[in-house]
Amino acid sequence: MHDAGSAADAHGYASVGHPVLRSEDERHLRGAGWFVADVACPGALHLAFVRSPIAHGRVKSIAAPPLQAGESFWTAADLADIARPIVARLNRPGFQSAPYPCLATDRVRFVGQTIAAVVAASRARAEDLAEQVEVDIEPLPVVASARAAFDADAPLLHEGWSGNHFMKLNRSFGDFEAAVARAQVHLTRRYRMERLAPSPLETRGCIARFEPASGQLVFHTCCQRPHIQRDFLAEQLIGIEHRNIQLIVPDVGGAFGVKTNLYPEELALAAISIKLGGTVRWIEDRMEHLLSACHARENDQVVTIHANRDGEIVALEAEYLVDGGAYSMLPSTSAIEANMSSNVMPGPYRIRNYRVSAISACTNKAPTGPYRGVGRPAACFAMERTLDELAHQLGIEPHELRRRNLIAPEAFPYTTVTGLVYDSGNYPPMMDKAVEAMGHEQIRAAQRAQPADAGERIGIGYAWYVEQTAHTAKEFFARGSVTLYGFESARVKMDLGGALTIETSVCPHGQGHHTSLAQIASEVTSVAFTCISVRTGDTDVVPYGNGTFASRSVVLAGGAVERACRRLVDKLRAIAAHLMQVDVALTRIQGETVVGPEGTVPLPFARLALVGLHYVHELPDTIEPGLEFMASYRPPVETGAFSAGVHAAKVAVDVETGAVRLLDYLVVEDCGQTINPMIVDGQVYGGVAQGIGQAMLEELRYDAQGQPGTVTLADYLLPGFGEVPDIRIEHQHTLSPFTAFGMKGTGEGGCIGGPAAIGNAVTDALRGLGVSVTRAPVTARDVWSALQAAQTRAAAEAVEPVYTWTPAR
């Protein structure tokens, strides 16, 4: 833990590495944030959607409700001439795409799909009208699970498809068969990670204002990528060009990937606003969010580890089956989860032989897409749970088994079996730190002291992950992305007071970019932290770039800010050198001045700004007036900077109720040079809370007819203060060799390890009772039922081993 909240130093200088207080927080703590729902929009009309009540059906008719003056009703036919259906593509063999219309045309494919829209003077009135819309839908057979998608009698969900899958992938790496043949131990396990709702505090929402006079569409929305989102809208809207759209993102109350997609709702809103020539507002409610915003995970896994008796992993085999829902979201597609899981599974381990299949199934559930961690929590769950099973089987401590397989520090840069290029890392000391800080041996001693019939049992579990961050165009191209996210940009402007404004293409939703980027600018220019403003989220203001996602912002926008600031510093020194009549090489920055050789008078930035901006007559022809510097940053290595972490959980399991209590949670993380360690800790805390959610509580349920059973937060349980213990964090700083300051991203790691670490800890607690965790979330009901089943098994055949060995093939 760092000293929280140290302010900038006496000079207001808050350089890289200081836990400076976040400049964003004051307005949020005062309730003065400015979110989409806070945007004043006089005269705006409110929109409510009519959504499908059934999972699969043919829309036969839609009848308008009785409307009053000023109210309007919209179906797909009304928008056909202005909004193209959304089609998400992936440039990978066998990927299947299908149109996702903003309002359903002939078929509905999940409960919650938008069918029609009503516009009225208030949201309440719009909802009154929406429920009076009569929709006649002829029910069709429902595909309610990934496995059912491939049943012989399953209906084909999209016309022209070869089967109900977005994508199937089969890959083999190394000399897989030979490795399997030489392995001494083979262990197979099956797991399931349930479907989740990413659940930002702020739901989706947008306000579309079309100005007929100028032909401009001003679109306020809460998203993560202003320019990309504008581009998507422009491509979907007929007759509107990119330059005709100003997209503004105010404060965003959490996004976690769910706000990277272009949603049918957003497209419908823009289209209706253009048609009406006015302002239309839609703020999603929580039920809509749980029904129709992007879901995530729902990942079934079968894992086989082929190993030697000393614990060395010889080969790894995995099958992923993901329920991708009814449609692919633009742009990440429903294949993102399975593909990512399969690609990152080897994690921090030296695995050279790997075979994987990954299927993204199409079903009659809400579409899935990116959620913090994307594919990694499921891969980590499968890998790390199986490692614990193997360790138990071989009689090796789980942490020791991991240590024997970790990539050695001297092996970096290390290319994984799937082709990821790990830039740097030093893993073994992190394992040591975790074991030491958890009091591993004391926990083992306490377990030995537990009576055989103890009502509460303690356990410890570990989980490793490696997090790819700040990867860019070449990497996305290799994955088959149609949209490539190659760089970020920043424009640094010095004003007459010598203060800075930074306009940048990344778009924060809680990460504190306004603080971290100001720290980087302060580091480079030595302008006081408090004299640096950061602006984001307006396509008419900030330079072009891609936005905030995939743990990239500090590296890429930070790199751009650093570069732009160096240009500014060069200019200030050039102006100073001219005024001092000395060689520029003899000048340097010190505090907020440029100093020259002995005998010259130091020139404050404000004086240089005056010359650069107003008294340009003092400048020679060779120095261009102006103090604005734009830089884009495309990293020299495009495969990313790799952060890593190990999570450790200590739990107590009540064998009478099955309830799991988290007693301790530790994160040992390494994200290279930290810009603001307090912000890094905050990313870890928030991520871990989400990890605990998916490990213990969160689960979207659908019945056999595709009806969702979790449409309020009374049913979909999110972790709160009572469920998240004090999280301890240990840091290590292995610098990236290619990024500015050696920094790496760290946005997602916190949410990756939870299910595996907690699953391992619960299994560890219940070792003697024959129970192992195979599903996230692990619920009290699951634990109790597994205990009962184990007892029944034990009674039926006392000699039957609880763990089985898979015979070698």
Next chain:
Amino acid sequence: MKPAPFRYQRAGSLEEALAIVGSAVAVDEDARVIAGGQSLGPMLNLRMVRPTLLVDIHRIEPLRAITRLADGRVRIGACVTHAALEDAPLDGPLSGTAGDFIRHVADGIAYRAIRTRGTIGGSLAHADPAADWPCALAALGATIAVVSPAGERRIEAGEFSLGLFETALQPGEIICAIELPAAPVLRWGYRKHCRKVGEFPHALAACVVRDAGACAQVWLGATGGAPVSLELDAPALGAFAALPEGQQARLRTGLRASIAALLPAAVAQGDAYARHLHAQIAAEAVIDACLR
């Protein structure tokens, strides 16, 4: 998530509230009394209920008082919030062991934000099977005072909840107070099982003992219907605290088994885990009462 249209009237006095509700009942209008609105509000927003008239009683001062009557009974106004009960001073009307029980129950309801608005009378009238008060007040032997233009009548708390969202309230009646018996509480236990803090429990049990020699009575909530009461023939429980650990463990197991055997068949039918959980939580509540 906006409610269907409704009219709203705020009553300044109990008489006014009764008059408004009475005239609505007379014309068969679907009127609902609202106090804290912590359950009714979400149900309105989800359009699960669609009353055409809401009668707001939460500002009626006499309904917000807690008083000790001359005969020792404590009268809690229907509009007293959970937070006010949670914060009730130890030296006020809610002194003593019964007060501790009330404070403990109140403290565990949902979240503080909900407790600052939600009321004890509202919780009873709403009759969510998983709510705390119907079960806790039944165990405490409280009496619910309800009024109508015809006057006041009293209903035993254990007979007030009739099932899911169903109570003994007649059309036109409003809960005005909850009365706690004067007889001192000897010991009590209160347990619930929630998957997360603030969630409606999946099992809930209250055990209140007033007489050292009596059988233990335990009330179970969150069973899907009205609270269920079980009478335990458990003479050893009185001395539980003094028993050695091994015997305590055996007694716990035995207690859970006897509770499980007593559970009505209708409780969580076909769900072995839920039945086990009810028995386990009830046993814990009884043990707590023994240890307290």
